[in-house]
Amino acid sequence: MKYLVVVLGFLMLACKTHEEKDERPNIVFIMSDDHAYxxxxxxxxxxxxxxNIDRIALEGMLFTNASVTNSICAPSRAVILTGKHSHLNGKIDNISKFDTTNVTFPQLLKKAGYQTAMFGKLxxxxxxxxxxxxxxxxxxxxxxxxDFITNKGDTTITGYVTDIITDLTIDWLENRRKKEQPFLLMYLHKAPHRSWMxxxxxxxxxxxxxFPLPQTLYDDYKRNPTGADINTIDATPEINLNPYSTAAKQxxxxxxxxxxxxxxxxxxxxxxxxLGISEPYMNYSPHARMNEQQRRNWDEAYEPIIEAFKEAYPKMNDSSLMAWKYQRYMQDYLGTIKAVDENVGELLDYLEAHELDKNTLVVYTSDQGFYLGEHGWFDKRLMYNESFKTPLLIKWPNRIKPGxxxxxxxxxxxxxQTFLEVAGVVAPKDMQGKSLMPLLTGAKKEWDRDAVYYHYYEYPGEHNVKRHYGIATKNYKLIHFYYDIDEWELYDLKKDPQEMNNVYYDKAYQDVVSEMKLKLEETRIKYKDSKKLDDFYIESYKK
Incomplete structure (x- = not known):
C-alpha cells in the first residue's frame, strides 16, 4: 500500500510538471545590420x-518581396518592435529618440509568459x-x-563581435533558459555594417x-526622357525637362x-x-580597439594592399579608381558576412543538437537592404529595390513546408503581429502590420495585400538623400520626393527591374500614374500618414 501511494505521488507530480510546461513555439529572431539580399x-x-543562412530557406520559406517601411537602421528596428510606421512610433530617423511609451511585442510576449532575451546590436x-x-x-x-551594456552593468569582451554575440546567445540558451517556458530570443548582429571589418x-x-562589377556601377542618374509629350492628364504636375533624377544625382x-x-x-x-590625397576621416585607424596580436594579423593582410595601391594610384582614372574601391568594398563587406554565416550555423546546430528546433520559429532578416555598387552606390535610404527590399527567410518545422x-x-x-499570433497573444489594435501566418501555414487565400508603403525622413542629413514617400506593387513603384523639391518617379518593375527609366512622364503610362496616385492616397489614409504630419516632422527636424 505504501509503495502504491509513492507511485501515485510520482505520477501526480509528473502530470503537474507536464501541465505546467508551456508548449507554445519558441521564437528566434536573427537580424544582421545592412545585409543585402x-x-x-x-x-x-x-x-x-x-x-548556413540558406539552411533556413531550404527548411522553410524564402521571401522574394519582403521590404521595409523606412530604409535606415534605428527607424527600421522601431517599426519591427512596435508594429507601427515611423510617423506613429515617432522614430523617424537615426537622430530622434525612441519614445519608450511605445508598447513593443517583446513586452507583450514577456507579459504572456515568454522568457525573453536580446544579444547584439539594438x-x-x-x-x-x-x-x-x-x-x-x-x-x-x-x-x-x-563594449556591451547589460542588465548588470557595462563590460568589455575580447574577441570579434560576431563570434561574441553568438557566444553570449548560446551561453544564455545553455545556462539560463527556463525549460518550462517558451522563449523569445533576439540575436542581432552588428555585421555587415560600415566600416566592414x-x-x-x-x-x-x-x-x-x-568580384564582378554591377551592370549599373557607372550609372549617370539620367531617368527622364527629355522633350517627352506630357500633355496628358490633370494628375501629372508640370513637365519635368530635367533628364536626371535630382534625388539620385544628389x-x-x-x-x-x-x-x-x-x-x-x-x-x-x-x-x-x-599620394597628396585629402579626404574626410583621414585620422581613422582600424587598430583603435585591437590588441597586439589582432593588429599584427590585420597588418599582415592589409599592408600588401596598401603597397599595391601606392603603385597603382598615380595611373588611375575616375573609372579605374571606382572599380578599385568597389573591389575593396566587397572584400571587406563580404568578409564580415562570412563570419555571420558561420555563427548562424553554430546557433542552428545548437538548436538541433538540443532538439529545440522542432518547436522553434526561426527568422533571418536585415534591418533593410543595401547597395552593393548598384547605381554606383553604397548605403541604403532610397526606395529603389536594393535598399527597399530586405532578405527574409523563415523556418518552422511541421508548420512551414520546406523549400x-x-x-x-x-x-x-x-x-x-506575426510573433504575437504565433504565441497566441492578441495584438493591440493600433499595430499596423499583418500577421504572416496565412503565408507561413498554407492559407495564402487569406492574404489580401497588393501594395506596401514607404516613407523616408532623414534630410537634411548624412548621405543627402531627399525626403520621399511612395507605394510599391508587384508591377509598379511610385515615389514622391518632397521637402526642397517636388518630383515624382514611376518604375515599371517587370520591364525595368533595375529602375533606370522613370516612366512617370511617359504618355503610355498615364493610366498607371492615376491608379498608383489614387492607391498611394488611400494607403496614406489607411496608415494615418498625411501632409500635416510631413510638415510636423519637418518643423521638428528644424528645431
Whole structure:
C-alpha cells in the first residue's frame, strides 16, 4: 500500500510538471545590420556562398518581396518592435529618440509568459523594455573587443563581435533558459555594417578575392526622357525637362566620390598624405580597439594592399579608381558576412543538437537592404529595390513546408503581429502590420495585400538623400520626393527591374500614374500618414 501511494505521488507530480510546461513555439529572431539580399546565396550566389543562412530557406520559406517601411537602421528596428510606421512610433530617423511609451511585442510576449532575451546590436536605447536579460552594443558598437551594456552593468569582451554575440546567445540558451517556458530570443548582429571589418580568420581569404562589377556601377542618374509629350492628364504636375533624377544625382553615397580610402578602404593616413590625397576621416585607424596580436594579423593582410595601391594610384582614372574601391568594398563587406554565416550555423546546430528546433520559429532578416555598387552606390535610404527590399527567410518545422519561395508583398511592419499570433497573444489594435501566418501555414487565400508603403525622413542629413514617400506593387513603384523639391518617379518593375527609366512622364503610362496616385492616397489614409504630419516632422527636424 505504501509503495502504491509513492507511485501515485510520482505520477501526480509528473502530470503537474507536464501541465505546467508551456508548449507554445519558441521564437528566434536573427537580424544582421545592412545585409543585402544580393549577398545571400539563397537569393544569388554571384558574390558569396552562405550555406548556413540558406539552411533556413531550404527548411522553410524564402521571401522574394519582403521590404521595409523606412530604409535606415534605428527607424527600421522601431517599426519591427512596435508594429507601427515611423510617423506613429515617432522614430523617424537615426537622430530622434525612441519614445519608450511605445508598447513593443517583446513586452507583450514577456507579459504572456515568454522568457525573453536580446544579444547584439539594438542601435537605440540602453535598456530595452520587455527583456529578462540583454547584452547589447552601445550605439554602433565595435568589431574588435567590443563594449556591451547589460542588465548588470557595462563590460568589455575580447574577441570579434560576431563570434561574441553568438557566444553570449548560446551561453544564455545553455545556462539560463527556463525549460518550462517558451522563449523569445533576439540575436542581432552588428555585421555587415560600415566600416566592414572582417574577422582575423577571413582577412587573407577575402582581401585576395575579386568580384564582378554591377551592370549599373557607372550609372549617370539620367531617368527622364527629355522633350517627352506630357500633355496628358490633370494628375501629372508640370513637365519635368530635367533628364536626371535630382534625388539620385544628389545622393552622397557614390562609391567613387563619397566612399573614403581611409575609413572604408583601410588605406592609412601616411599613404594618403604621401599620394597628396585629402579626404574626410583621414585620422581613422582600424587598430583603435585591437590588441597586439589582432593588429599584427590585420597588418599582415592589409599592408600588401596598401603597397599595391601606392603603385597603382598615380595611373588611375575616375573609372579605374571606382572599380578599385568597389573591389575593396566587397572584400571587406563580404568578409564580415562570412563570419555571420558561420555563427548562424553554430546557433542552428545548437538548436538541433538540443532538439529545440522542432518547436522553434526561426527568422533571418536585415534591418533593410543595401547597395552593393548598384547605381554606383553604397548605403541604403532610397526606395529603389536594393535598399527597399530586405532578405527574409523563415523556418518552422511541421508548420512551414520546406523549400517554398513566396513572392507576396510583406514588410518588417508585419513581424510584431506575426510573433504575437504565433504565441497566441492578441495584438493591440493600433499595430499596423499583418500577421504572416496565412503565408507561413498554407492559407495564402487569406492574404489580401497588393501594395506596401514607404516613407523616408532623414534630410537634411548624412548621405543627402531627399525626403520621399511612395507605394510599391508587384508591377509598379511610385515615389514622391518632397521637402526642397517636388518630383515624382514611376518604375515599371517587370520591364525595368533595375529602375533606370522613370516612366512617370511617359504618355503610355498615364493610366498607371492615376491608379498608383489614387492607391498611394488611400494607403496614406489607411496608415494615418498625411501632409500635416510631413510638415510636423519637418518643423521638428528644424528645431
Amino acid at each position: 544580393q549577398a545571400i546565396s539563397a537569393y544569388s550566389d554571384k558574390l558569396i556562398k552562405t550555406p 542601435h537605440f536605447g540602453n535598456n530595452p523594455k520587455g527583456f529578462d536579460e540583454f547584452k547589447i552594443l552601445p550605439g554602433q558598437g565595435s568589431y574588435y573587443n567590443p 572582417p574577422a582575423e580568420r577571413h582577412l587573407k581569404e577575402f582581401t585576395q578575392k575579386s 545622393a552622397e553615397m557614390n562609391i567613387r566620390e563619397h566612399m573614403t580610402l581611409a575609413y572604408d578602404n583601410k588605406i592609412d593616413k601616411e599613404t594618403l598624405l604621401e 517554398i519561395t513566396e513572392d507576396e508583398m510583406v514588410q518588417n511592419l508585419d513581424f510584431a
